Every structure is written in structure tokens, then in C-alpha cells.
Amino acid sequence: MTARVGVVTFPGTLDDRDTQRAVRAAGAEAVPLWHRDKDLHQVDAVVLPGGFSYGDYLRAGAISRFSPVMETVLEQARAGMPVLGICNGFQVLTETHLLPGAMLRNNHLHFLCRDQKLRVENAATAWTADYAEGQEISIPLKNIDGRYVADERTLDMLEAEGRVAFRYATGGPAAEGYGNPNGSLRDIAGITNEAGNVVGLMPHPEHAVEPLIGTGRTDGLGFFTSILKKLVNV
């Protein structure tokens, strides 16, 4: 038996098919979910993929947050179902307040596409168990609204509770993908909820699962193998 991982498509979602491919590459079954459909079709976990849902008009993720499918996702996430938000999916999760903080325009105001070095800060979440704490991975980053902000109190809380899941690694040359790419506070690239089942991050693990494609690295595969192992062991 393998796990069923749902991948939501909102109008304007772009990375849904790539995410399904990554789910399959890890050995799980990918189940397409449609934004108008409240039914999650018995999936064991959900990924909200990247893209420009509703054109990112108003604010990234602001409109899709109100989709019917999100009602169920929210409910299930609160009940412990693993949910991963990648890029636009992360923005949706902050708009729903399932994850704290907000995502703003990059400090340099440009869309930025590059191979980005991350440090795994929390290897205990549902989606990061296959990584080691402190491990550096390299996966593609591509967004214009990727600057993570939250008030000081929230940031302190996230740190204190170990809920910063990923930070932009800054200990090396920019040419190798080091550095904070957008002015995110405390170099935060991804965070998790208290229970560790909901994770959001800006860079794209689903674009780093095949040696042939994109950057040629497979550092992103761990997200999908982590969840598979967790679900299959349950």
C-alpha cells in the first residue's frame, strides 16, 4: 500500500503537474484535487503547489484562500493531516493564518529565479524527516513575493518553538546560491505549525527531483520521501 498525496489546482496554479511528478518520483500516488471540490478524495496528505493562483492579484494567495477545497484542507490540517505549501501554497497558508506571518514583495522588487542554498532547521516535521538538522540543500527559488515578514513577537515565538523549518543559507558566495534572496526577516525560508504537520516554504523542492532537469540536483526529493515514509509507517 502506498500513500495518496493530493495536489490542489487553483485557477492560475502552475506547478501542479510538476508536484504530481515529484510525488510519483518518491513512490507515492498523486491525486489531483480541484479548487471547487470540497472533497479531498481520501488523500493522506495535501500539497498546495506553486504558481500565480488568481494571478496573485490583490495579494499572493489572498483569493484562493477562500476556495471550497481550502475549507476542507483547513479543517483536516487542524486535525493533523500533513499539508505542504510551496511558494504560492505557502502564501495561501499564511493568508489562512494556518501559518503566521505574511509574504511581501522581494526587497529588490524583481522576480528572482535561481538555485538557492537552504539550511534545514527542523528535521522533525512531517515533510522534513529525511533531512538532517543543519543539512544544507540546494533547490530552485522563483518568486517575486517571497519576503517573509512577521512581527518581532511572532518571530521570537517561531524561533523559541523551533518552528523555523528552513533558512536561507548565508555562509557562502552568491554565485553558489548562498544569501538571503529577498529580505526575508531572520533569513526565514520556511516555517511549520506547532504540530509539525503543516509546512510552508518559498523555494521549490518539486523542481529538484531529477538529475536531468532544471538544476540537475535531487535535493528536493526528501520532502516527498519524508511524507511517504511517515504515511506508510502509520
Place this chain on the structure above:
Amino acid sequence: MLPSSGERPPSPRTLDTVKHATETPGADQPWAELGLKEDEYARIREILGRRPTGAELAMYSVMWSEHCSYKSSKVHLKQFGEKAPENDALLVGIGENAGVVDVGQGYAVTFKVESHNHPSYIEPYQGAATGVGGIVRDILAMGARPVAVMDPLRFGAADHPDTKRVLPGVVAGIGGYGNCLGLPNIGGEVVFDPCYQGNPLVNALCVGVMKHEDIHLAKASGAGNKVILYGARTGGDGIGGVSVLASETFDDTKPAKRPAVQVGDPFQEKLLIECTLEIFRERLVAGIQDLGGAGLSCATSELASAGSGGMRVELDTVPLRDSSLSPEEILMSESQERMCAIVEPDKVDRFLEICEKWDVIATVIGEVTDGSRLEIFWHGEQIVDVPPRSVAHEGPTYHRPYARPEWQDALQADDAAKLPRPADGDELRAQVLRLAGSPNQASKAWITDQYDRFVQGNTVLAQPEDSGMVRIDEETNLGVAVATDGNGRYTKLDPYTGAQLALAEAYRNVAATGAKPLAVSDCLNFGSPEDPAVMWQFAEATRGLADACQVLGTPVTGGNVSLYNQTGEAAIHPTPVVAVLGVIDDVTRRTPMAFAEEGQLVYLLGDTREELGGSAWSQVVHDHLGGLPPKVDLERERLLAEILISASRDGMIDAAHDLSDGGLVQALVESCLRGGKGARLVVPDGLDPFVFLFSESAGRAIVAVPRSEELRFTDMCGARGLPATRIGVVDGDALVVQGQFALPLEELRTAHEGTIPGLVG
């Protein structure tokens, strides 16, 4: 003789119906303001046997414009068909929205390059964005899923203040639109030259993939079939010129002149793509056409013209964004993100259902008739009754006079060979560094990092590689590669050769990555066709391109012409941009450009002659343009391509990079920086170091050969008669030319990567 103002023009608020036009044959009409010539207006009257209505006049004027009718260029473009090489791969040729090429395994690929030059100067962001949107719809209309975009660009001088306005806007627009559509940007060009000041070139290319059986054509047949307009509502965009008409026939409460610029909505286009692909999957359309230039006028007349019957359209059913639009304006509107489909009646419900699923507005606006006329009605009254071919396909043809300009001889006589050359290794080193950091040769990462190159998860190669490459089948690893090239400096020196060099370079770039070149699309950017010198450049360039395509066996499958790129008397350099599409059976065999393995041998393939005319060196160091461009040897290009493809397939090379602007040394700089590895080089006996490094002889490439493959590789080159010279080895962290200079990679990187951010960042 044309009637003069015998009768009063239609009074305000009067609909200029066909009946009214028949009854008022002498009414004044603003044909000249609409850009028609007197004889063209007379011909319209002759075709119709009466004066045109306002709506008809609007349709003819825009469809017979240079942009839509190719009236100045088509006598030359027809060579692309006449000289088309035998090519079994060509499934759909010139004349459709885009050509279609067979790439094997049941797949077909369609691609096309188009210009959006002028709008991008006026409103860089929206002009460029809607340029991407337009070409993507062309590809979609063929039945294909768009899989990648590219963007050949030309700007004025890099340090000109207006470049700081235009470039960031254009780049943000291309990125903003393409990124939001989910199309990886896999390549393009950025060239600066003062000749493009005031006339930047924004060309956009899109590639799409489909199965053979999914090819769709733009034609309306089958009486009773419905005409469905779907996508965005129609608004007052892009109808600047036609408001002349509107203001004459309607009340003057609306803005005197509608804006000529359109705003794009990439989100709407993304929905349009997914919705259309789902409609294709269920085989619901009999014919389909995107709406681009000339909007509904173009879509309805082209569909009807290519089909077997006529068409009847109820224009008042078109969903509007602005209820004050006149029928003429609705016909002309260039509102973006719209498509027009011909659908059998029993499939209409399902069609509309799919549109609803994707939140796309769809409306039946008419039907195919068994007549032969395009008839358009407004609240029940007929305002258009024309033979569609006369609008869409039988526009005027000009045989514009052309003549080799007087200054051409002097330009060619001003030989770059006489320019002062570096005296010693130190000067050579300084010039290498200067070239690597000059705007045209510098890294374009500041620009291309604003484009998503990963989306869709099939990008095998993207900028700055020689060609972009995408996988089209995950099981078999079948892929396609595309490169675009054009060199206005070469083309100015010799238009015939310059166009061929553009083709040769794109062809070489595709082959360098291991793909077999198959077909060509082109965007011909020139000055005013009313200038005989420009027309000569155009005639020579098209002739050169057609001849070269014949030799290389790569047919032109479609393209675009952009004329009037000039300010006052000053035209841009003639700039044919050529895109070559190639196929690769197994993308795991692709050849990247980076020197990645220490110890590998660097070979130079091809012959180096002393060729400096139009070179990057002559521009950067001497601000000089004169002499002759490099010679073209198409047989050599073909041989070089064969070797590069075989070597890639058989695993004999680990890196390859084509030689073009900046010559050998620029290629070395790029391969070294890309891989983070240096190289040690020896100047071959009998070659002057300066010529060795800076000459721009065509038909050359560098490759990195693992030592274990050296014999096999050199044997192959020897057996096939391709000169292959071992010039050095991948090694260390500097570019070293023995006896001349050493340049640490970090110094090169700073020069190469700092320039563009410093100018526009």
C-alpha cells in the same frame, strides 16, 4: 474618379448600415486617416460595388495595413515557399498561425517568433507582456500545449538614460507575463546598439507540443457550425486609429482617442490555455483562431476566408467591458486573451461547460453559413457584407522600389583590418577583459534571473546555454532545442550574408547542444519600406535567408515582419532574427557549454581566418563598423553540426560552445565561468594570437573532450574532413594563454557579471 463630398456623411447616432451605404454612395469617408491609399479605397468600392460602411472600412483599413497584409514584404517572403527544401518533417507550412514540424514518436512541434516592438517602446511593461501573450495564443491555436518561450531583444546604447526606462520595463513585462503563465523562458538575446534608440526590438518566441492528430487549423467550415468567442471581454484597447471612424459616426461623448496600448492579463491567458487544451482533448472544435492584431476583424475574416462557406456574426452579442463601444471599435479592438472557435452545434453545450469550469466567458456570436459572404449584424441591422478573402487574403501587394544604397561601398571599404591591434600580451589581456565586460558580451543573468526557467519541470537546458532544450516525453526522453540569433551589424555590412550568418549561428547553437536542426522561424525587423535602401536590405536579407535554408535543409515555417523601425531618416540596422528548432532523441545526451572536468582537452573545430568586420572587438575597442562580415560556408556548418551531434550521441564530448560574437576568447570565457574551471591554451603555430582570440570566423565551435575519447573524436573529425585543433586543456582557476597573459576567473567573473546590474540594476 472618387466621389467627393457630394452628400453628407452619416449623422451622429446613425448606424452606417449596408443599406445606408448603398443609398449614400457619395458620403465622405476618412479612408486617408485610416491609412488607406486612394487606389486602395477605390478598390474596396470596386469589390463591394458600393461605398463601404464604416465597419467595412474599418476592417479593410486594418486588414490591409502593412502589419496585417504584409503588402510591402510578401513579394519577397514568397521565396521561403518557392525555395523551401524538401523536408518530410514539415507538417504545416507558412500561412497558418505557426508552422508545425514532425519530431518523431507521434509528436509534432510548433514554434514562431513575432515582434512587439513599437508598443514596448511606448509602454515597456505592457508592450512586452502582451507580445508574449500574443505569440502564446498563436501556438495554442495550432492545437499545441505551449511549453517554452524565448525573447530576442534589442535596446539602444546601454548607458543611454532611456534604456534604463525601457529595458527594466520590457524584462519585467516578459517575466511578469510568462512567469504567470507557467512557461519556462529558455533563451533569447539581449543586444545594445545606439541604432535601436527609440526603436527597441522586442521579439517573442513560443514553442508548443502536440500529437500529430491534435493539429488544428484556422478555418471555418460546415454550414450551421457555431462561432464562439471566448476569453476576456472586449474593451477599447488598441483601437487608436479607428476612433477616427467612431467619432465621425457616433456621438462625441466618449474619449476622442482610445489608447493604442493594451494591458494584458496573464491569469486570464493561463485559464484560456488550460480551457482550450481541455476542449482540444475532447475534440470539440472544427476550427480555431486566436485574436491578435485587428481583433475580431482578423479572426472572423481569416476563419471565413480559409473555410468553405460564409459566416454570419451578431456583433451585439460580444461581451463588452465598455458598453460605449461602437460596432467599428468592437471589430477592431485588440483586447487581449481572446480566442474564436468554430464548433458543431451538438458540441456547443460541452464547450460552454468546459469554459465555465475554467471561469472563462464564452459566447456564441454567430455561425458558419453556406453562402460566400462574411455578414455582420448589429441589433438586427447589417453593417458588413463582404467577400472574406478580399479582406483577409487579397489585400494589396506592393512592389516597392529598392536600390543598393550609395554608402554601402564606402562602408564595406572601411575595413576593420586596419584598426590598431593590441601590441603585446598585456594589452591583449586588457582587451579580453574589456570585451568580457562589455554590455553585449556581459552576462545577462540580471535579466534572465527574472524569468522562471524551471516551471513545467522539463527544462533540460536554458540560458546561458547555446540553445534552450525541453524534454517533451518523460518516458523516452525525446526533446527539442531552440536557439535564436541575429546580428544587425553583420547584416548592415552585407544584408545577404548577414541573414545567412544569423541562420548559421542559430543552426550551430542547436547542434552544439546535441540536437539536429529541423526548421526555421524568423522575425524580420527593418526600417521603413518606403526607403529604397531599407527595401534593398530587406530584399537581400530574405533572399539570403531563403537560399541558406535551402542549402541547410531547414524550411522557414513561419514568422513575422516588423517594418518602420526608424526615427526620422535613421533606420535601425537591418535585424533579421532567426530561430532554429532542433530535435534530440534522448535529452540525457545533451551537451552543455560548461568546462566542468579538469584535464579535459579543449579542441577548436573549424577554420580561423582573419575576419574582424562587424566584430565585437571592432565595436568595443574601436566603436567601429565597417568592412565585410565573416564568410559563410553552409556546407561547413552542416558538417560541423553533424560532428557535434554524433559526438554528443556517442559520448565523445562533455562540453561544446559555439563561436560567434567576440570570437574564440569570448566562448572560452563563457565556458570557463559556467563551469567554474579555468583553461590553459596555446596559440596554434602560424596564427597571430590576436586573430586567434578575436576573429569571428563562422562555422566554429569549441569542445571539451575527455582524454579517453580523444582518439575516437579526432579520428571522426579527420575522417569527415573537419579541422580540429587541440588548443589547450581545462585546468586551474584562470584563463591562461601561454606566452600572452593569465586572467584569474574571479577577475573575469567580476567584469562579466557586474556590467548589466551596474547599468540598469
Place this chain on the structure above:
Amino acid sequence: MARVVVDVMLKPEILDPQGQAVQRALPRLGFEGIADVRQGKRFELEVEGPLDEAALARIHEMAGTFLANTVIEDFTVRVDDAVRAES
């Protein structure tokens, strides 16, 4: 039909790089003497029906839950009948 304007600005403590970019560009364009620039959003809503207390309350709610993300943004709502066109 009444027009209601909702202005949404980033909270003062949040970095506004767009405003900063504008401000930095001004001297280059020859405009001196602008000490600070903030860039926000302006929404113009055409409201059907009477613009009574209840309607305004609903618009307030919409602004606070949808038009603005109050984690990072402040907003104001006001009824406007001024004419916009200019230039």
C-alpha cells in the same frame, strides 16, 4: 451608485521597498525635497443600493478580511464622490 474608496497601506514598521525605490529615483529625475515615499493600494468600489450604516459596516469587514491583510497592512474606508480624471 455610490463610490467607496478603500486605501490600503503597509504598516509603518514594515519595510516598503517600492516606496523606497520611488524615493531613491526622484533626485535622479530632478525632484528634490521628498523626505519619504510610501506606496500602497487604492480600491474604488461602486456600491449598488443605499450606502447606509449596514452597508458601510459590511465594506469595513470586507476591507479588513480581504482587501487588506491586517498582519501587515492598515486600511481606511471612505465614501467618495469626487471626480477622478485628471492630467
Place this chain on the structure above:
Amino acid sequence: MARVVVDVMLKPEILDPQGQAVQRALPRLGFEGIADVRQGKRFELEVEGPLDEAALARIHEMAGTFLANTVIEDFTVRVDDAVRAES
């Protein structure tokens, strides 16, 4: 220090995809009765020195040449001393 507000809106005849997206979303969120939404930009400028005729004229010029692209946008300039914070 005086505050000048420049509002920049797309011309009425120009497509406003952002405003449209907001408007289309409203009914789904339970907000009925909004016939149209337009989204534009609001710039708040803090101006040093006296806000006399000349200063305002300069700001007008800046708005028309830099803050707005008058090919597609209209703008208004007004002096504002209202306090912004709310919510």
C-alpha cells in the same frame, strides 16, 4: 512636513485585471452588491519645505512623468493631513 497623496488609477477604458479579480471573488466571500472594483496605487509623499504653488506644480509634473504612465493611467494629487491608521 506636509503629506501629499498621489492616487494613480488605470484609465477607465483600460483593462484592470486586478480589480476584476477582486470583484469576481467578492460574491464567493458573501459580499454582494459591489458593481465594479478598480484597483490602483496610492503614493504618500512626505514633502520638505513649504507646500506652495511651485512645489505642488513640481509634484504634479513628477506624478505625470514618473509615478503614472499617462498612456494608460490617470492620476490625482492632493494635500492630505488626515491620519491614516485604522483597523
